Amino acid sequence: MRFFSPRWLARQASRFDALACRDFRRFTYGNGVSLIGTWLQRVGAGWLAWEVSRSSVWLGVVAFADLFPTLLLAPLAGVMADRCDRRKVVLYCQCVAMAAAVLQSGLLLAGSRSLAWLLVTTSIAGIANALCQPARMAWISSLVPQRRLASAVAINSLCFNLARFAGPAVAGVVLLEFGTVALFGLNALSYSVFIVVLMRMPAAPMPAGTAPSARWLGDALEGFRYVGSVAYLRGVFVVTAASAVCIRGIPELAPAISEQLLQQGPRGFASLVAAAGAGALAGGAWFGGRDGARCVATLIGRHVLAASLCALALALTHDFRLALALFFAMGFSVVVTGIGAQTLIHLSVPEHLRGRVLGAYGVIFRAGPALSALWLGTAAPLGGLRVALGLGGLLCLAVCFVASDRVRRVLRKLAWWR
Template sequence: MRAGGGRNSRFLGVALAQTAQKTEVPGSAWQPLREPVFRALWIAVLAGNAGTWMQTVGAQWLVVSEPDAATWVSLVQTATTLPVLLFALPAGALADVLDRRWLLLGVQVGLFAVAATLAAVTAAGRVGPALLLVFTFLLGCGQALTLPSWQAVIPEIVPHDQLPSASALGAVNTNLARSAGPALAGLLVAHFGSALVFALNALSFAIFAVALLRWRRPPRRPAGHPERFGAALRAGGRYVRFSPVIRRVLGRVLLFVLPGSVVWGLLPLVASRELRMGAGGYGLLLAALGVGAIAGALLMPRARRVLSTNRTIVATGVVYGAALLVIALVPHRYAVPPALVAAGLAWMMLVSRMNAAMQLFLPNWVRARSLAVYQLVFAGGQALGAFAWGQVAGAVGLRPAFAVAAVLMSAGALTVRRWPVHTHENEDHSPAVFWAEPHLMLQPHLDDGPILVSVTYRVREADVSGFLAAMRRLRGSRQRTGATRWGLFRDGAEPGRFVEVYLVPTWEEHLRQHESRLTGEDERIERAVIALAEGPPEVRHLLPAEHSD
């Protein structure tokens, strides 16, 4: 996801802002556009997303006359999406370790250089298929680095209660670009060639960089020294692993995207084989999806008031499944476009609801890493699903493939009773520093580890049952913020004495628990445990004997 824009983009931003001011009600879909920074960056991202589609069309057009053109065309798409699968997690770690604004700015400058070089080489007639793939892959790497950082800065530029609307506007952004980008690229390539398209793509990076420079981000004082890349990557993986809410959201996304990707994978074949429509007809079908997505974004505020998260999962799954069934049973050019409008609406509402659930739940210290995992699951599910549905269609036919996908989509939605999503949107995930500073006679190095932390509680017999239940919640907090192993033990000689022990990889990791990783919800959980104990707990830090001073 990238950003850029020109006179038309500025005009679009003004028009959208004016529309928002005229029609806005509390919680409306347009409300985040009143924030000047969000509006400027959103417009930049819109132009950049359109540039991504234009870049792809221009690159594919360059290889259509090559021998084995089908292979080269598919490789262009692979070179665009593969970096997201390869580098999403490292990109998320970098976005949490480094200053996100400067990271975005540096990436845009690098992408401008790559895209401008590609435009110059193409204009000189010196770009071949292999070199084109190299440039395409490099641009895809920039997209992989940009996306987690951009997603992670959204909570910094819109109020907390507007995050769902901002997420919906992100889906509008993507679908507007998907609808307009290929059509504009086709027109430009036909009249001026691919070099102009590549040059406009380079311009979009420059515009995004200017928008970032104009963003006067308040200075942020980092807690301690910067986190190291490898440790940050592992910490992000632990957070996702030990966060039931995040795991359930990712599972619901996968259950929806795997059957839903049949549309993105097989729609060209539906247009050509079933509906006997040419390239223009295929563009019409894509536009129907985009119209549905935009309508879904406009309905999101009202849907959030009427439907809970789990009811949204059921409703969108049933609607999308019904749309797939129409394509399977009534493949007519007057029936399929309305079905795709419904599918686009359901897709947008589910994806934006899950993205908003992630944004509302995640603490800032691990936001980009967790959103990178979300993008990895989303993109991987689409890629694997599209490949799988291609194999199914080849084996049993196009219509049966859509029928099977419809059944799986509806069945997945109905599993929500067994596997619901609990978003806990009212929890406090803002930073909270409430642990006392450790006072030690030995001064460990930051790399010393593992560190064994023991916490001793004294509990009355009448409170033991409630204490054990509270400790189970505390276990998750410890593991999300750094503990690799955790245990709770009861003294055999003194039954009222309980000892909690947990292992942290290094002293640096444990200091980060003290300084930056705990949230208001972690504090609430820990205070609930302490309230069931007699007096304050006794905390001890056990250090590796051979590495301590």
């Protein structure tokens, strides 16, 4: 049999050989716990905003407050990842995010369900995550030898997608049994676990000499200039940006989709988010089980197209089970697209620029869904939620059809990346 043969098992084991590195193993465990907590809080913030306001606009605003700081801070965060001790950057950002979770938990325990305070704490956590993300992603290359870098990237992506599944699944149970406050409290606890792990790890090696402060603004834009100058990176960024801005914000509207379109309650909301997380986990596992350097252009084009079609189908369906399947498929396709882009960056971008290019990618990865959730949530009261979902899918399809042939031609010029 092809599966479970000694050769197949050896090949699967080699995909996880980065875990043999002690520091990377510690980082992965702590990071995984922290990411699960982040998803707990994200679900809690979305449900609290919906419970208080019953407005899709507020859902979009809260998601925007969490993710939009990346658009403003990603260039600075990329320079920090290239110029500073990455361990310290991650550590300090985790402390700030934990303080925000503790503050929101205290407010809820005191009986305050203020949307203004929710925006404040969500924005603080968003700023901390925006500054942390490039350093957290770029640090991976310092924790493993070069021959295990592909394995480390795959494991890190799988860890993130496992959190996307486990976080909402756990959040649904906690939300029903203990209420929203428990989600924020558990998130604060998850940050403390990662902080302890980080304090026990050695300082990260400096990837480049520290630049004078006067040069930081120019350095901050260098990642964007590099992406614009490299044709295959520019193509990947165009396609992933279309997906992020047009349809990635749909899971943030799950409370409104559950109640307004499908007539489900909090259980339906938790199920939809968990289905998207399960699809993301399956997509991460599937990508990790293939040769990541083959047919990336085709994969990205196909999966952005698939996610667009899922958004269109979601706008038309009234069946809850079909909606679950569509959320699963959307999660799968979005993650395959994202992992393909991240793998390309890690394997092809020079070490001294990797943090800044990952910072530029972070604009798409985090700020794109924020813009998506904001405009979808704002458009829903004007033309209806179904119209907003359908419009997002159509816009993404249009960009895909215009750009896909051009992008594939550019990427296929790289023989090693076909």
